[in-house]
Amino acid sequence: MKAFSPIQVGHHQLQHRIVLAPLTRFRATLEAVPSELMVEYYAQRSTLGGLLITEATFIDELAGNYKQAPGIYTQEQMEGWKKVTDAVHKKGGVIFLQLWHLGRVGSSSLNPAKEPVVSASSIPIPGNNPNGRPYETPRALETDEVKELVKRYKRAAINAMKAGFDGVEIHNANGYLLDQFVNSHSNKRTDEYGGSIPNRCRLSLEVVDAIVEAIGEQRTAIRFSPNGGIHGMKDDTPVETWSYLTSQLQQKHPQLAYLHFIEARSDFRQDDKVNTVDTLDPYRKLWKGPFITAGGFSTASEHAVQLAEKTGNLIAFGRSFIANPDLPERLRSKYDFNKYNRQTFYTHDAVGYTDYPFYNTISHL
Ligand SMILES: Cc1cc2nc3c(=O)[nH]c(=O)nc-3n(C[C@H](O)[C@H](O)[C@H](O)COP(=O)(O)O)c2cc1C
Numbered sequence: 478m479k480a481f482s483p484i485q486v487g488h489h490q491l492q493h494r495i496v497l498a499p500l501t502r503f504r505a506t507l508e509a510v511p512s513e514l515m516v517e518y519y520a521q522r523s524t525l526g527g528l529l530i531t532e533a534t535f536i537d538e539l540a541g542n543y544k545q546a547p548g549i550y551t552q553e554q555m556e557g558w559k560k561v562t563d564a565v566h567k568k569g570g571v572i573f574l575q576l577w578h579l580g581r582v583g584s585s586s587l588n589p590a591k592e593p594v595v596s597a598s599s600i601p602i603p604g605n606n607p608n609g610r611p612y613e614t615p616r617a618l619e620t621d622e623v624k625e626l627v628k629r630y631k632r633a634a635i636n637a638m639k640a641g642f643d644g645v646e647i648h649n650a651n652g653y654l655l656d657q658f659v660n661s662h663s664n665k666r667t668d669e670y671g672g673s674i675p676n677r678c679r680l681s682l683e684v685v686d687a688i689v690e691a692i693g694e695q696r697t698a699i700r701f702s703p704n705g706g707i708h709g710m711k712d713d714t715p716v717e718t719w720s721y722l723t724s725q726l727q728q729k730h731p732q733l734a735y736l737h738f739i740e741a742r743s744d745f746r747q748d749d750k751v752n753t754v755d756t757l758d759p760y761r762k763l764w765k766g767p768f769i770t771a772g773g774f775s776t777a778s779e780h781a782v783q784l785a786e787k788t789g790n791l792i793a794f795g796r797s798f799i800a801n802p803d804l805p806e807r808l809r810s811k812y813d814f815n816k817y818n819r820q821t822f823y824t825h826d827a828v829g830y831t832d833y834p835f836y837n838t839i840s841h842l
Pocket residue numbers: 498499500501502531532533575648650651700739743745771772773774775793794795796797822823
């Protein structure tokens with residue numbers, strides 16, 4: 478089975494293609510330092526030659542600051558992450574850090590100086606936030622601030638190397654800052670970062686260029702969600718937009734560790750109905766390197782294994798990997814899955830985090 482056959486990703490030969498999707502869990506300390514609990518959680522999910530992607534991690538304290546989400550901008554945070562990467566490596570695993578800036582999804586109350594949230598344009602997310610209040614209207618970044626942002630991502634990538642990561646994944650999905658630049662409905666800029674598809678994609682590509690310059694193509698990866706819809710994302714010509722991004726990356730950086738795409742069907746805020754309609758073929762065809770597909774496989778694990786067989790894709794699992802620390806083994810051996818508990822996705826302790834049982838520790842009599 479291809480899902481359990483080796484594949485080269487960056488500098489690493491993986492032994493299987495089942496990937497831990499990036500999953501925010503809010504188990505860091507109040508100083509945004511990775512905790513001992515996080516060391517245990519990632520170690521539990523590490524396998525020989527298996528790829529883990531961390532939860533989204535703030536590039537600096539202006540990038541969002543959600544309580545108990547981790548950062549990668551202080552010495553303590555780097556040391557905390559080093560314990561995670563050491564524990565994962567000890568089991569033969571490979572781990573990439575996901576780099577995060579919320580943009581307009583954030584809140585001025587989380588900014589150290591209580592300054593307004595920022596975005597590509599001064600356009601709020603339509604509707605209400607999870608607290609039932611309208612989203613804040615962001616301030617559009619000045620052109621020189623956009624250029625500064627590229628340097629901030631680069632610094633975070635360098636810090637990730639100091640923390641022992643094998644690479645970084647740029648979070649360019651799910652309606653966060655970089656996605657806000659790419660989508661036509663959230664970007665109405667008139668400078669070189671807005672308007673045409675190349676202009677809206679310019680920031681993402683500059684961030685990739687800067688990180689590649691600092692740590693190399695093989696340690697750099699990026700995540701996209703064409704047609705995602707989360708956080709008010711909408712683009713007039715999604716296939717053209719993400720095909721442009723993909724072909725630019727293929728042309729300029731063919732050795733990137735991987736491209737990671739989320740299926741349009743994916744909305745992890747609701748429980749899935751089985752849906753196996755795949756929408757990522759246009760981008761798959763343009764990218765010759767490792768390609769990760771994510772979204773909606775938790776209720777369609779057979780489909781995941783078949784898709785890997787057909788395409789050679791790596792498959793990232795979110796909710797099933799939360800509930801099954803030994804997910805690759807369960808898939809390989811066709812064992813039943815533990816069910817995830819949504820109530821503990823974002824709580825702050827071990828319950829629903831490190832206490833999901835491994836298959837071989839459950840009594841099956
Ligand atoms: C609790 C939770 C937290 C998530 N946090 C992140 C995140 O930090 N970064 C990200 O790119 N996606 C995040 N996602 C999306 C997942 O990576 C994944 O794309 C989604 O869960 C769909 O995969 P699934 O159907 O296997 O769960 C999160 C999803 C869940 C359920």
